[in-house]
Amino acid sequence: MGGAAITTLLQGCAGTKIISGKIGGDDLVVPLKDFETKAGNEIHYKKYIVVQNEILQYPICLYRINENEYTALWMQCTHQGAELQVFGDKLQCPAHGSEFTNKGIVQSGPAETKLRSFPVIIEANQLKISLKAI
Numbered sequence: 001m002g003g004a005a006i007t008t009l010l011q012g013c014a015g016t017k018i019i020s021g022k023i024g025g026d027d028l029v030v031p032l033k034d035f036e037t038k039a040g041n042e043i044h045y046k047k048y049i050v051v052q053n054e055i056l057q058y059p060i061c062l063y064r065i066n067e068n069e070y071t072a073l074w075m076q077c078t079h080q081g082a083e084l085q086v087f088g089d090k091l092q093c094p095a096h097g098s099e100f101t102n103k104g105i106v107q108s109g110p111a112e113t114k115l116r117s118f119p120v121i122i123e124a125n126q127l128k129i130s131l132k133a134i
């Protein structure tokens with residue numbers, strides 16, 4: 001079961017990076033350079049990173065919308081609570097097929113409510129995601 005899940009993840013998410021975020025106080029802290037990938041001398045940026053931490057019940061998907069805008073989305077479907085999977089700019093639910101945008105907005109049901117999201121601050125080349133509400 002675990003093996004199958006990992007295979008699916010690797011196939012579905014080329015370019016995904018799953019990292020263990022550090023929790024400092026009420027914040028999850030992720031260095032901005034975790035989004036960088038290098039191709040020769042050029043720096044490219046990943047669209048998203050999935051962050052897991054033993055304190056978190058579900059992973060958080062961090063999307064890089066642009067240099068100054070990031071979103072942090074709780075990867076729990078708002079329909080019946082299944083864990084979401086990331087496919088590029090979308091999050092999909094394996095249970096009944098709901099889809100959400102990279103800003104957490106419902107794109108197709110049966111879910112009707114947007115995803116839970118967390119405030120993100122950029123500070124000293126790090127993202128600080130406030131987890132106070134968890």
Ligand code: FES
Pocket residue numbers: 077078079080081082093094095096097098109110111
């Ligand atoms: S739990 Fe996600 S669509 Fe039903």
